[in-house]
Amino acid sequence: MRYIEHDIVVKRMNGRNVVNKLFKSIFLLATLSALLALVILLYQIVSQGASHLSIDFLTNFASRFPAEAGIKAALVGSIWLMLVVAPTSIILGVGSAIYLEEYAGKNRITTFIQMNISNLAGVPSVVFGLLGLTIFVRALALGNSILAAGFTMSLLILPVIIVASQEAIRSVPGELRDASYGMGATKWQTIVRIILPAAIPGILTGSILALSRAIGETAPLIVVGVPVIIQFLPEGVMDTFTALPMQIYDWSSRPQQEFQQVAAAGIIVLMSVLLLMNSVAVFIRNKFEKRY
Amino acid sequence: MGQSVQEMIAQSKGKKSKKFVEKMIPVLLFLIATVSVLTTIGIMLTLIVETVTFFTRVSFIEFIFGTTWLPFSNLDAQFGILPLIVGTLKITLIAIVVAVPIGISAAIYLSEYATDNVRRVIKPVLEVLAGIPTIVYGFFALTFVTPLLQSIFPEIKIFNAISPGIVVGIMIIPMIASLSEDAMSSVPKSIRDGALAMGSTKFEVAMKITVPAAISGIIASVVLAISRAIGETMIVSLAAGSTPKFDGDFTGSIQTMTAYIVQVSKGDAGYGTTIYYSIYAVGFTLFVFTLVMNILANYVSKRFREEY
Structure with a gap:
């Protein structure tokens, strides 16, 4: 007596295999379409912007004439912005992460802070702009300075840095900690000399990725009131400035066709900066990541 | 010594x-x-205080139920937020229509079909897609997607809801794909192997085992993506126009809540004017929308999680 009818199985299996193959192709096509979008986007930008890209473009200030428009003020402004955002957000982010991972007890306050961080990560960036406008620009009277915009950006990327640092600290094995305590080290000594050095690659990688988000953010800058046309370079953190995404936004929204090419050239500069930052992050991850 | x-x-x-x-x-x-808690408190206080000032000048009923958003009119300024909400929902709808099928398909492909090598190539590319600044997407919508759509459907205007909607969709694909894939990958291999051993095809495993088991994570990823789409600012500011409209038209200029805030901020509305306070009222509405979505996503992923 045969329990399995070979012919029937083959007949049914055929149809199901066809369905399986069909959907495999559909899923693959869907995945590839996302990749295709990326390729088209990059191609469009390079093909439009490459012709305008030159040394002059990097060293000229913004101009009414597309041919003379340059990105100097925006590039320098973005670097200034990062000089404020990087220390502020990393100190606050890593400090919070150390507290949450090493000191905080498992109580309601800790749960609340943790929940608050994950909710904060979901707040739209334009709302952070409104916060910055009220608190930093008006209440603290910082005006539309690098400092005001930098603090706003720092708060925006704070949740990302906290979460990345927490993961990095959590992945430091308990034995290292125990060994340090066993040698008579205090808690703070253990954190500074054992845990942080071991966690630093993860923290840096997360921080660089967060900073690369900050460098591309536009909406909070507009709301905070960062101007576009600037014909000088900032000399301190209290000066007004403009930034790469602001400049690109301005060029993109101009009606003249020529400015589209200038905008594309600006995007190439911005994307190059991002590529550079991401490469550094990947390099740090690969080079210093220790497996315990 | x-x-x-x-x-x-x-x-x-x-x-x-x-x-x-x-x-x-x-x-x-x-x-x-x-500091992170203070930030949240700061956001809430800022929005609430300025919104309350706004409501001393504009009636709450008009704001919530009004169907005309005409803030710049000197004689007859009207602040009914529904047109801005409708604009936001149009963008979100198109984005979801684009991103959900592609994102979930990509997640299924990555978790069920792809070999490790393929996954190692595709996942970083998706990460790149997720890391592109929104201003770049906005430029792409305005200078490539809109002209492309116009060449196919001539009735589409230069500013419309479809092009930025599609591009917002492209922007949130990586979010849906990677969060859904995480959820699917956490389904134990033993369950899959069981189904495969019973003679299931991979497609049947995906549809009857993996997706149902991971459904809470998948839904949460979609809800989070909706939240991102609602809060997206630069793509819609560049490509969707600035005409708040209370209708079902997708082909012409619209305005979203986020784009209105940008429009006013750019124009340097005088401090203390009703228009100045209106961006906080709109920002508050936006904040409530995204907060509800984030809480919902949290609830779904906790409440309906299958534990193994």
Whole structure:
């Protein structure tokens, strides 16, 4: 007596295999379409912007004439912005992460802070702009300075840095900690000399990725009131400035066709900066990541 | 080196400064950790206080139920937020229509079909897609997607809801794909192997085992993506126009909540004017929308999670 009818199985299996193959192709096509979008986007930008890209473009200030428009003020402004955002957000982010991972007890306050961080990560960036406008620009009277915009950006990327640092600290094995305590080290000594050095690659990688988000953010800058046309370079953190995404936004929204090419050239500069930052992050991850 | 270890320990224990540091550090770190909480409180207070000022000038009923958003009119300014909400929903709808099928398909492909090598190539590319600044997407919508759509459907205007909607969709694909894939990958291999051993095809495993088991994570990823689409600002500011409209038209210029905030901020509305306060009222509405979505996503992923 045969329990399995070979012919029937083959007949049914055929149809199901066809369905399986069909959907495999559909899923693959869907995945590839996302990749295709990326390729088209990059191609469009390079093909439009490459012709305008030159040394002059990097060293000229913004101009009414597309041919003379340059990105100097925006590039320098973005670097200034990062000089404020990087220390502020990393100190606050890593400090919070150390507290949450090493000191905080498992109580309601800790749960609340943790929940608050994950909710904060979901707040739209334009709302952070409104916060910055009220608190930093008006209440603290910082005006539309690098400092005001930098603090706003720092708060925006704070949740990302906290979460990345927490993961990095959590992945430091308990034995290292125990060994340090066993040698008579205090808690703070253990954190500074054992845990942080071991966690630093993860923290840096997360921080660089967060900073690369900050460098591309536009909406909070507009709301905070960062101007576009600037014909000088900032000399301190209290000066007004403009930034790469602001400049690109301005060029993109101009009606003249020529400015589209200038905008594309600006995007190439911005994307190059991002590529550079991401490469550094990947390099740090690969080079210093220790497996315990 | 006349000291024994014991003496050294005793000596070091006696140091006041060290004890002080050990006591102060947790306090200091706690204060730093409260910055994130203060940020949330700051956002809430800012939005609430300025919105309350706004409602001393414009009636709450008009704001919530009004179907005309005409803030710049000198004679007859009207602040009914529904047109801005409708604009936001149009963008979100198109984005979801684009992103959900592609994102979930990509997640199924990556978790069920792809070999490790393929996955190693595709996942970083998706990460790149997720890391592109929104201003770049906005430029792409305005200079490529809109002209492309216009060449196919001539009735589409230069500013419309479809092009930015599609591009917002492209922007949130990586979010849906990677969060859904995480959820699917956490379904134990033994269950899959069981189904495969019973003669299921991979497609049947995906549809009857993996997706149902991971459904809470998949839904949460979609809800989070909706939240991102609602809060997206630069793509719609560049490509969707600035015409708040209370209708079902997708082909012409619209305005979203986020784009209105940008429009006013750019124009440097005088401090203390009703228009100035209106961006906080709109921002508050936007905040409530995204907060509800984030809480919903959290609830779904906790409440309906299958534990293995």
